[in-house]
Amino acid sequence: MASSEHALDVRGLVKRYRAPEGGITTVVDVPAFTLMPGEQVAVRGASGSGKTTFLNLLAGILEPDAGTVTVAGHCLTTTPAARRDRVRAQTLGYVVQTFNLLQGYTVLENVLLGMMFGRGADERFARELLTRVGLERRMQYRPHELSVGQQQRVAVARALAGRPKLVLADEPTGNLDPARAAEALALIRGLCREQNAALLVVSHGREILSRFESVLDFSAINRAAVEAAA
């Protein structure tokens, strides 16, 4: 039974792939995993251990073969597709290593588009957020006109613009130098705290992981990773 007070509640989550050489490979097998509102957790794990697949399952980008993902009381896995997309937009923020900014759009439009699919575009809040991340003079710029660090800050502002209950971050500072990485991480964590959003960061950077009070090994969550290692 999913708990509505959890920001994230994962039960029996399984994802399998058909391997190129034949046969089925289980990539994710997470029996249970929860996050409370405002909780900030880092997960470490080796490359190829299924961390990104796990985050994509939580974000509703991938459909699991079994199990449920409940975000802020909304079960993403059982909700019909059209409603699930809306719920995702209203409850989830997702930051990835490559930022995934829309290149043809301005910085402000990138943030506004993220909001439009959820609770609706709030241009004042979008401008406020961009000002908070130090991009008040870059709102009409295109992503390719920004530095890597500035692009990262746009991605953070976009992920937080919809006032999500859960923020997922996949190697969010992987493209930044250590000083910029620390700055970006502090920004994500600070904004999540302000909005009481749960934060789940996946990384294998020691510098990043050292800043979290709660760091979990992915193998401790994912039984498939243990089996693969064995």
Add this chain to the structure above:
Amino acid sequence: MSLLRAVALIVRRSLRQHLVSTSITVLTTALAAGLVLSVFSIHAQTYAAFAGGAGGFDAVLGARGNQLQLVLNAVFHLEASAGNIPWSAYEEVAADPRVKLAIPYSMGDSVQGQRIVGTTTAMFEPRDGARLELQPGGRVFDPHRGEAVVGSYAAAATGLTVGSTFHPAHGVVEHGAESHAEEYVVTGVLAPTNTPIDRVVWIPIEGVFRMGGHVLRGAGEDFEAHPHEPIPDAHKEVSAVMLQFHSPMAGFSLEQEINREATEATLAFPVGRVIAELFDALGWASRVLELVAYLVVLISTGAILAALYNTINERRREIAILRSLGASRRFVFSVVIAESSVIALAGAVLGVGVHAVILSVTAEVIRVRTGVVLDVFAFHSAYVWMPVGMVFLGALAGVAPAARAYATDVANHLRPHA
């Protein structure tokens, strides 16, 4: 509302990002739309203009032969005359109680390529359905003198103005025709009527009878008029008689009499029906044009499909990002349909401009060749159904690319290498 804003923003950005292919597709669609509009509206307007171009006359009486040739020659001043009828035929029909007005025409000469018609001053008196006005400073010719009244287009084409003189040329060829010795003075220029009347140079019919070298065969034998000597009516002949009837029934009854019983004359009545028959005869050409227009529409629809289908490949990552932000598959599908519809709509709007150009050129060609002026602002139902149809076809063309966008694998295309 927010989603509509998102659709508008994405469509705008996408069309701008692919400006070259968008422009080419819009132009192709515009050509198709313009062609469709032109085929339908020009046909309708040409028909309306020709059917109404009879200058208020109900019928034409002429030599035995083809009614269409008679109408084209006497009303539209095209084609060669089928021959003449005796003056007595004119007098007979003019005296018929069913006939309200009969005006004789005698044709065969020209000035600088503009046809000369010999007639009576009755031509310039107001009649039902037509009123010829002279431009200021002009007057109608004196039927007994070498004077002429020039139609507005003929005046512009020849440079003739009030007081100008000219020598009629034998025949209706533009250059190289032999000129008659008689000199005519222009006494008036007609105000534009937007009918074939504008292309004619009008002289007294007596002048045609007396023109040097003209042989009259009204009595069955050759007769040449001599100066200052009266011409016996029996020798006179006319090319056509323009008629107005007291009622349509009068026209039908006379038509029965002349076309079924007479051997020397033909009555083309009603003029509108003869023109309708011409358009019916040319119907296959219209249908071929329609087919070509539909084919171009089909090609432009294919162009929209191909352009969008190709861009979807480049836009998979963008679509995946939008999906990761919460855009539903249905939303992505709608965006592509909206894009193709906007391209089609832009093409349709631009197509009205293309149509305006085609229509203007066609109208000018028809005006120069026949004097008939098309009403370029006339409404045609194609102005409504064409844009609606184009947008519908545009939306339809977007279905395959939209389905491709709908099926985009989000996780795959969000990967760094994607």
